[in-house]
Amino acid sequence: MKIDLNSDMGEGFGRWKIADDDGLMDVVSSANIACGFHAGDYAIMNETVRKAKEKGVGIGAHPGLPDLMGFGRRAMTVSDADMESMMVYQIGALQSLAALHGHRVTHVSYHAAFGNMANADEALALRLTRAIAALDRELTVFCMSGQLTERAAEKAGLRTRTLFLADRAYTDQGTLVPRGQPGAVIHDLSAIRARVWQFLEDGSVTTATGSRLPVKAKSILVHSDTPGSLELARAIRAEIEATGAILTPACRLDD
Numbered sequence: 001m002k003i004d005l006n007s008d009m010g011e012g013f014g015r016w017k018i019a020d021d022d023g024l025m026d027v028v029s030s031a032n033i034a035c036g037f038h039a040g041d042y043a044i045m046n047e048t049v050r051k052a053k054e055k056g057v058g059i060g061a062h063p064g065l066p067d068l069m070g071f072g073r074r075a076m077t078v079s080d081a082d083m084e085s086m087m088v089y090q091i092g093a094l095q096s097l098a099a100l101h102g103h104r105v106t107h108v109s110y111h112a113a114f115g116n117m118a119n120a121d122e123a124l125a126l127r128l129t130r131a132i133a134a135l136d137r138e139l140t141v142f143c144m145s146g147q148l149t150e151r152a153a154e155k156a157g158l159r160t161r162t163l164f165l166a167d168r169a170y171t172d173q174g175t176l177v178p179r180g181q182p183g184a185v186i187h188d189l190s191a192i193r194a195r196v197w198q199f200l201e202d203g204s205v206t207t208a209t210g211s212r213l214p215v216k217a218k219s220i221l222v223h224s225d226t227p228g229s230l231e232l233a234r235a236i237r238a239e240i241e242a243t244g245a246i247l248t249p250a251c252r253l254d255d
Contacts, residue, residue, distance in 0.1 A: 002248040003200070003240055004161070004219035006030035006142075007233060008062055008111070010048035011039035011071075011224060019224035025051050027233045029249045030058040030219070032109040032142070035090030038064030038072025046097050053103040058249030060107030060142065063090035064114045071225075073112040073179065080124050083117070084131050091135055106251035107161065108132055109142035110149070118149055125152035133158055140250065145216045146174055161250050164199050164217040166192055166236055167226045169208045174215075177208050185226060192232050196220065196239040219250050 009031040011018040018039065025031070033048050034040030040048075052059045064072030066086065078086075087108075095105045110118055118125045125148040132139050133156045141153040145162040153160045167186050169177040177184040186192060199205055199220070204212050220240075222233045240247055248255075 001243075001245045002218070002253050003245045004029050004058075004248055004250040004253055005222070005233065005237055005240065006032060006060075006109075006163075006219055006250060007222050007224045007229070008032045008034065008109075009224055010034045010044045010062075012044055013039055013041055013068060020230045021048060021224065022051070023230040024224060024233055025055050025057055027230070027237050028057060029247045030060065030107070030251075032060050032062035032107075033094055034062050034064065034111070035094050037066045037086060037090060038068065038111050038114075042093075042097075045094060046100070049094070049097045049101050049103055053101045056249075058106055058251045059094070059098060059103060060109050060140075060250070061091040061094045061105055062109050062111050063087045064111035067113070071112070072114060075113050075117060078117075080121075080127055083114070083124060084127055087114075087128055088131055088135060091132070095135075105136075105139070106249075107140040107142055115143075115149065119147045122148050122152070125149050126155060129153045129156035129158055132156070142219070142250070144174070144176075161219050161253070162217045163219050163221045164205065164215050165221050166196055166199075167222055167229075167232060170205050170213060172207050172209055172211050172213065174213060183208060187227055189228070189231060189235055193235050193239055196236050197243075200239065200243045200245065218253055
């Protein structure tokens with residue numbers, strides 16, 4: 001079995017860093033790169049792409065709302081046209097830097113509130129995926145199973161890659177427990193390893209209420225801004241390798 005391990009990267013700004021991207025780049029197989037709106041800047045984007053190319057890590061655009069102060073996690077009053085334009089702007093910027101290094105952007109993964117807004121509005125979800133298709137029909141859209149974004153991407157003729165979020169608690173409905181609620185973000189290393197083992201063994205996750213929920217995914221996400229994310233990523237990779245699965249960039253899972 002092939003499986004991808006991905007993480008959001010390049011989420012610093014100027015001299016400030018959020019996570020150990022250098023360390024994570026040695027562990028993951030795909031990187032979702034912040035494109036300067038919720039985090040990141042041209043220098044960080046450039047360096048993250050360079051390192052990914054050097055390490056053989058696949059790259060995707062991680063577009064967010066223009067909200068550095070709130071790290072893109074605050075909903076904003078933004079028109080559908082502006083949402084489309086800011087997403088295309090961010091993807092295009094990363095595509096240009098990727099070309100500079102002989103690399104290629106192969107997926108798009110919405111960040112936080114940007115993704116929440118897309119998944120709350122069917123018309124917006126479809127408008128965004130059609131815009132992605134206009135840029136490059138070979139781009140894959142990262143999403144959670146059952147989201148509006150998944151259905152919209154399929155309508156737009158795009159491939160999707162559904163995710164298992166190793167460090168986030170799930171509700172019985174298959175959505176994420178909102179940040180700010182107790183237990184929404186999982187920090188305990190042993191709990192993470194147990195969740196990943198369960199997912200790899202039978203494709204399920206235990207929800208916040210203790211129910212067993214099927215999860216359709218071939219890509220595991222660990223958030224780089226979760227405290228101890230490097231150790232979490234190493235633990236997840238160890239579980240993947242222990243099952244005999246082959247760590248593979250998302251863009252090559254179907255090869």
